[in-house]
Amino acid sequence: MLPAWLSSADFLAFTLANPEQLPSDLQPLTFQLKNGTDCQIWDTGIICFTPQTYGNNDIVLSCGVHGNETAPIEICAALVQDILLERLQLSERVLFLFGNPPAINAGKRELIDNMNRFFSGAHGISNDRDIDAITDVEISFEKRRCARLEQYVSRFYQAVPAGRERCLYDLHTAIRGSQFEKFAVYPFLHGKPWSEAQFSLLAACDIPCFLLMQTPATTFSYYAAQTHGAHAFTLELGKARPLGENDMSRFAKVADTLRALISGADITTKPFVETDFQLFEVYRAINKQTEAFELCFATSIENFTQLPLGTLLAKDADIEYRVEQPGEAIIFPNANVALGQRAMLMVKPVSIIGQTA
Ligand SMILES: [Zn+2]
Incomplete structure (x- = not known):
């Protein structure tokens, strides 16, 4: 009761x-x-x-x-x-x-x-x-x-x-x-x-x-x-x-x-069956290193958006981050994080055949 x-x-x-x-x-x-x-x-x-x-x-x-x-x-x-x-x-x-x-x-x-x-x-x-x-x-x-x-x-x-x-x-x-x-x-x-x-x-x-x-x-x-x-x-x-x-x-x-x-x-x-899924792995994490960190795409961008090779993604003082690999997609972008924390992840498609049970 x-x-x-x-x-x-x-x-x-x-x-x-x-x-x-x-x-x-x-x-x-x-x-x-x-x-x-x-x-x-x-x-x-x-x-x-x-x-x-x-x-x-x-x-x-x-x-x-x-x-x-x-x-x-x-x-x-x-x-x-x-x-x-x-x-x-x-x-x-x-x-x-x-x-x-x-x-x-x-x-x-x-x-x-x-x-x-x-x-x-x-x-x-x-x-x-x-x-x-x-x-x-x-x-x-x-x-x-x-x-x-x-x-x-x-x-x-x-x-x-x-x-x-x-x-x-x-x-x-x-x-x-x-x-x-x-x-x-x-x-x-x-x-x-x-x-x-x-x-x-x-x-x-x-x-x-x-x-x-x-x-x-x-x-x-x-x-x-x-x-x-x-x-x-x-x-x-x-x-x-x-x-x-x-x-x-x-x-x-x-x-x-x-x-x-x-x-x-x-x-x-x-x-x-792997082909029924969209599987991604992290290609790299981009951390905010200075207060000058800024994202260089529309704030409304969706998670998993892919941009053309070479596109400027973010600037952090004198560092520039660009798309390095075909298929790289943006996830969790957030410039409003503490210094040293992750401001975005770049992910890419992955296969895990033979790695499942
Ligand atoms: Zn949450």
Whole structure:
């Protein structure tokens, strides 16, 4: 039965009313639904569900790591509400994470720090420190939240015996339009094969385009893949719009497939065939080195746009970046990043025949 404070079953609204932490006197934080599903609230925006009987998959669904990327927040909020109202019976253990509630309230990507740059320890908080005792003056809420999300993901995966299937889908929307409306970033696997089952599953989500990374990163998905051996992806689901203004029909296949995945419903997938996909790898990253950095194309340019060989892409004081290779495409351009951070990636098509399993 739902506690009185959650009687609306609107976990997102409750999270946004308590964006930094739960009220200290809130009870109960653990309760059971009539259908036997165990519900545990671990922090603001963090809810873990364990159905009475469950399959072999431990699934993390995260959203709002960037606060203005709203469609995924709406997708996850609807799933959580349906679970709490027993309109959706889970077949798997699921952990939902609403990443950055203060930024969601502000309608901003981040308040101070871009959370998707501070995982795998890049937040700078060692395991033995009490995060509650750290102040904003010392380390931003966002870096502390990254450290907490790592703890929650660890707790979730380690609460059951090893040897199960772990996955984490970190749901985002892009700042700009894209030649491929939806695409997935597949973190570097250090030479392990790319998962055909995951390609097929994500194709069922209407995501046929993948950016295959070849280097470690400080993103949430790389953290889950590298630290926990999870099938982990950053899913870019289209262009960000304000909360409540998304055309949710554009996200129906993702939402329906995730719903089926956590409830054991049938998902129609096709066997993996490389030619069904658009696969890219990073050719080079362009980092902002000086305050003079500027992009030399229209700010409205879409992700995966290809420009002619030799086209001037960016200037950074006396450095010029031009298109060096046929087929090179632009992704994630953003001149408004901190010095030393990535201002854009250049990607090119890649084949992975023989590198999948
Ligand atoms: Zn994002």
